[in-house]
Amino acid sequence: MKLIRINMAEKRVTTENAPDNYAIMGGRALTTEVIAREVDPTCHPLGHNNKLVIAPGLLSGTSAPSSGRLSIGFKSPLTGGIKESNAGGTAAQKLAKLGIKAIIIEQIPKEEGFSILRVTKDGVELVDGSTLRGKANYEICATLQKKYGEKVCVMSIGPAGEYKLSGATVAVSDSEGRPVRHCGRGGGGAVLGSKGIKAIVIDDTDAPKVAIHDQEKFKEAARDFGKILTSHPVSGQGLPLYGTAVLINILNEAGGLPTKNFRYGRFDFADKISGEMVHDVINERKGKVTHACHPGCVIRCSQVYHDKEGKYLTAGFEYETIWAFGANCMIDDIDAIARLDYLCDDIGIDTIEMGVTMGVAMEGGVIPFGDADGAIKLLEQVRQGTELGRIIGNGAGFTGKAFGVTRVPTVKNQGIPAYDPRSVKGIGVTYATTPMGADHTAGYSVTANILKVGSHIDPLKKEGQVELSRNLQIATAAVDSTGLCLFTAFALLDEPRALQRVVDMLNAQYNLQLTIDDVTALGKAVLKTERSFNFKAGLNEAEDRLPEFFQEELDPHGTVFDVSDAELDQLFNF
Amino acid sequence: MRLEVRLFATLRDIFPKEKRGMDLVTLELGSTLDDLIKYLKIPEDAPLIILVNGRRQIENIELADGDRIGIFPPVGGG
Numbered sequence: 001m002k003l004i005r006i007n008m009a010e011k012r013v014t015t016e017n018a019p020d021n022y023a024i025m026g027g028r029a030l031t032t033e034v035i036a037r038e039v040d041p042t043c044h045p046l047g048h049n050n051k052l053v054i055a056p057g058l059l060s061g062t063s064a065p066s067s068g069r070l071s072i073g074f075k076s077p078l079t080g081g082i083k084e085s086n087a088g089g090t091a092a093q094k095l096a097k098l099g100i101k102a103i104i105i106e107q108i109p110k111e112e113g114f115s116i117l118r119v120t121k122d123g124v125e126l127v128d129g130s131t132l133r134g135k136a137n138y139e140i141c142a143t144l145q146k147k148y149g150e151k152v153c154v155m156s157i158g159p160a161g162e163y164k165l166s167g168a169t170v171a172v173s174d175s176e177g178r179p180v181r182h183c184g185r186g187g188g189g190a191v192l193g194s195k196g197i198k199a200i201v202i203d204d205t206d207a208p209k210v211a212i213h214d215q216e217k218f219k220e221a222a223r224d225f226g227k228i229l230t231s232h233p234v235s236g237q238g239l240p241l242y243g244t245a246v247l248i249n250i251l252n253e254a255g256g257l258p259t260k261n262f263r264y265g266r267f268d269f270a271d272k273i274s275g276e277m278v279h280d281v282i283n284e285r286k287g288k289v290t291h292a293c294h295p296g297c298v299i300r301c302s303q304v305y306h307d308k309e310g311k312y313l314t315a316g317f318e319y320e321t322i323w324a325f326g327a328n329c330m331i332d333d334i335d336a337i338a339r340l341d342y343l344c345d346d347i348g349i350d351t352i353e354m355g356v357t358m359g360v361a362m363e364g365g366v367i368p369f370g371d372a373d374g375a376i377k378l379l380e381q382v383r384q385g386t387e388l389g390r391i392i393g394n395g396a397g398f399t400g401k402a403f404g405v406t407r408v409p410t411v412k413n414q415g416i417p418a419y420d421p422r423s424v425k426g427i428g429v430t431y432a433t434t435p436m437g438a439d440h441t442a443g444y445s446v447t448a449n450i451l452k453v454g455s456h457i458d459p460l461k462k463e464g465q466v467e468l469s470r471n472l473q474i475a476t477a478a479v480d481s482t483g484l485c486l487f488t489a490f491a492l493l494d495e496p497r498a499l500q501r502v503v504d505m506l507n508a509q510y511n512l513q514l515t516i517d518d519v520t521a522l523g524k525a526v527l528k529t530e531r532s533f534n535f536k537a538g539l540n541e542a543e544d545r546l547p548e549f550f551q552e553e554l555d556p557h558g559t560v561f562d563v564s565d566a567e568l569d570q571l572f573n574f
Numbered sequence: 575m576r577l578e579v580r581l582f583a584t585l586r587d588i589f590p591k592e593k594r595g596m597d598l599v600t601l602e603l604g605s606t607l608d609d610l611i612k613y614l615k616i617p618e619d620a621p622l623i624i625l626v627n628g629r630r631q632i633e634n635i636e637l638a639d640g641d642r643i644g645i646f647p648p649v650g651g652g
Contacts, residue, residue: 124651237647241583245651246650246651247652250582253646255628274582275583276595424587450623458630
């Protein structure tokens, strides 16, 4: 397996064999390890000392079901700490088939301008990307697929990445070649923009298959793991049928759907923006209710959403996006929210950060709550790079400062996602403590708090939440390293033999003798490395806290976030 | 007593379509969650997530007039 280094100051590509100690690292484990080893934690995130690492997961490119997740790692311009941002789409599988363990992008160009990185079986080359300057993701994808072939994967940055805004994403094209899967959180698009890379074209034509040491054992484990995923009610039925937005109603019922910039726990018009509504609208307009973001996914939680004329509007229309622009901004028009999702994908900016930022902008009187047209216009300003657009594009924390707002839902300057920490306390612990900044996926305590998956821990009480979040954060760090989608976790938490099957696949592929304990140890090591980087970057325990307004009572349960600072500080005791 | 019953995802179809899964149900005073499930003709062994007034219920509790009951099949996301 190869490590490809791209030095953007010299415009030089070098290929080296991955060192032995990287053998059992992929995805997040690898991006974290490379950043921790090679990047000065105090560097400027957009300067020449930062690096951006792209790594497929350990199982990516194989027949392991739902294993096409990609990790990118860097020091985040949003949080100032280490970041792993994770996406579906087709990049991870293609990179793995090309025998690439990681691409490491270093330095910044000496002159202005943008390049395209082209990855094929013959190697990696930098080509001139000046004609793409100023272009947005949908156009970039179409242009590059026309030039290099319909089946290539395109990773790209939109205008937001060119402006180096802290909310900028790296888009990853999906099975249909659309830029709808994103390494969304933490400003990876700004870092790629600072490196002068506008797009990465990955062409796996004639690439060899991923090497598997013991084909039979691998196949047997993969088949069984697929069966476990498809027979679990969440990954086998709920997610394919309703997508992730099915969560709108359950969080609303539980009083944990943050509404009007985290003022209430329920939204009166939740049904109008629910997964059930999205499902009905998609069916009515002949979109696709069930859709895989990469070939080989058995969960297929994505969907294709059409507008009122029956034409494509957006895809991969997720719960967090719908919540962020919906309940959080008091917008109850699902078509307007779909339009906002499309705009974020096209401009290349994180939907969660933008929804949280719009809520803060509404709080600050920039536009009124509920103003969908105003929100669309603000995103267009991000695209144009106006001064207001650049404020918004730098996220909730930046926007709060610009408009003197104190009710700013962020941790480590990253916008808090779609679960109120006062009525889903386990996720509050994760927001506060994960090295990623407020990130629900880092330790998805919603499983045991709300969804009855894994165990039952009362979401309104603080007891057991630190332990729950700790265990999930460790497990997630390991899952994020395999390339498996986090949504395999519903089955992993419920079905005792599932994790063994993952270990079986890893052992069969790489000729290893790993045990389940080794997987846990890997997760722990990843977290410790990330936390250590953050401490050196200046993010200490004082940053592991929620904003003070979470001490105000939240309706309907009248709860506050009462996990103490001392309890939060126990999270990393392992 | 009257209960505000909210059915979601695949369970919506139990009520007439125009109700969009939300309806008032009248049961005898003292009825329990199990009685409600039976009334709705949901198979006894179906895995469900049940919230009564926004709190998850695992036990078969007695319901009270005006309770808001949300019933979900297993769902997830994130």
